[in-house]
Amino acid sequence: MARPGDGEQTRSEARAWRLLFDFFMRTRPQRDRLLSRLGLTPNDARGLGGLDATEGRTMRSLAEAWDCDASNATFIVDRLESRGLVERRPNPDDRRVRSVVLTAKGVRLKRQLLEGLYAPPEELSRLKPAELEVLSTLLSRLIGQDSSDR
């Protein structure tokens, strides 16, 4: 497993990751404010993230996606439903199953949420376009998609 020079690679990785971690953590208050402004708990936000207006999701698959218990998924969907953000639809093929979809209001709120989360922190402006390009290329490699994909 270990190769000559491996220790240096490991240290380089650790240093880069630590910087990335610290930078991301520093931007947390910004996200907390966003959620508070939109009136969402962290769970609500994760809930919206896994839903859309066209592809209905079953309660079971939502519980799995949210890594929580089925009864908790019921609770989360109840919350979103009581705010008019999602809708439970019956499934004509299997009457045990509910299909959960975003309402128009839910779609709007999800869009606001994503816009807020993806709004770059002001620190990004410290880098010039060419540097941002390099950064994006390296991060694309980490995500496993080629930079030219977008």
Add this chain to the structure above:
Amino acid sequence: MARPGDGEQTRSEARAWRLLFDFFMRTRPQRDRLLSRLGLTPNDARGLGGLDATEGRTMRSLAEAWDCDASNATFIVDRLESRGLVERRPNPDDRRVRSVVLTAKGVRLKRQLLEGLYAPPEELSRLKPAELEVLSTLLSRLIGQDSSDR
């Protein structure tokens, strides 16, 4: 405010930030497993993060650091204390004040926590040392410290 070419800068920033955000989010399950393995709730972890073995912190300042209510800080410290991770010490100068410090056990657990959080995800190994170096340099700029600091 807007300058010619500003739109391109903004788009470059947005693209880089989005990639960084998505990459970080992808590594979340890893952190969830770490906390579960160490038997810590997210709050416990944040609690440990703000404490050390030498500099005692008052309850008041901890509530502020954790962005929570004073009674909630009491609850969090109670939890950590019941696991033998922190200690409340009286303050000889002002007998109203408690000084909260990590125990030896708390120090060990905090170290394990930080080691886990700072352990680079395997994706980092996709980059070569020279690329990791570039990445670290750019991230250092975002954090606002010069790369040569470390």
Add this chain to the structure above:
DNA sequence: TATTGTTATACTCTATAACTATA
């Protein structure tokens, strides 16, 4: 009278177990 911290209390979040209705 003001401040530090805790306790009493209530509300939200989450999981386990029991239940209903379908299959």
Add this chain to the structure above:
DNA sequence: TATAGTTATAGAGTATAACAATA
């Protein structure tokens, strides 16, 4: 008999308000 989802219930997390001790 098994599965999808809900309800009953209990325990943990969090905040507001009232309180005791000290300044």
